[in-house]
Amino acid sequence: MRGVLLALEGVDRCGKTTQAARLAETLRQRGHTVETWRFPDRTTATGKLLDAYLSRAAEMDGRVAHLLFSANRWEKADQLLRTLQRGVHVLLDRYAYSGVAFSAAVNQLDIDWCRATERGLPAPDRVFYLDVSPAAAAARGGYGGERYESVPLQEQVRRVFLEHLYDAGRWHVVPADGSVEQVHQQLLPLVLECVEAAEHHNTPVGTLW
Ligand code: NYM
């Protein structure tokens, strides 16, 4: 049986990284094989350019940044499919939805143009949108260091996620202003349901969009 592909999405500081680690730990305790992957992957050649862009060490046209974020996913797509085929579940800490939401909201790029570069990527079986209010996210540690980390921009990003990318068939919007443990307790049954369902029917991995 292939692994399931699950994406955690949301604005900056919504708790995706923390929740991905907690979910992976809980799934492993229950005997599942899980990997967490994060995008952008800052270790690759494109990732290093993106890290410089995000930390403001480099300036870049918004379209160029968008294409690099997209390339940063495409260069891992085959490896992602092979990992799923080995029966490993993959939790994605951001994916193509962040790619479209940030580029469209922050650099005012056309949404269809932004979506086009993601078309054909492996599609997550489920997307968990961690819905934190931008003001609560801003109050969490470390906010403000990178490009895009301001309350008005994050509000626009949230709007693109929920008004343009939300897909009722695939997305769960999980309120995320609560504690790590409260959010984990909301996410866990939803994630377990996907993982356990996958053990019964082996549908092929879909593609975006
Ligand atoms: N980001 C992330 C994008 O603008 N496009 C993308 O495709 C992805 C995956 O990068 N502010 C933005 C969102 C974040 C920033 O992400 C870095 P993180 O999860 O803080 O490392």
Ligand code: MG
């Ligand atoms: Mg960040």
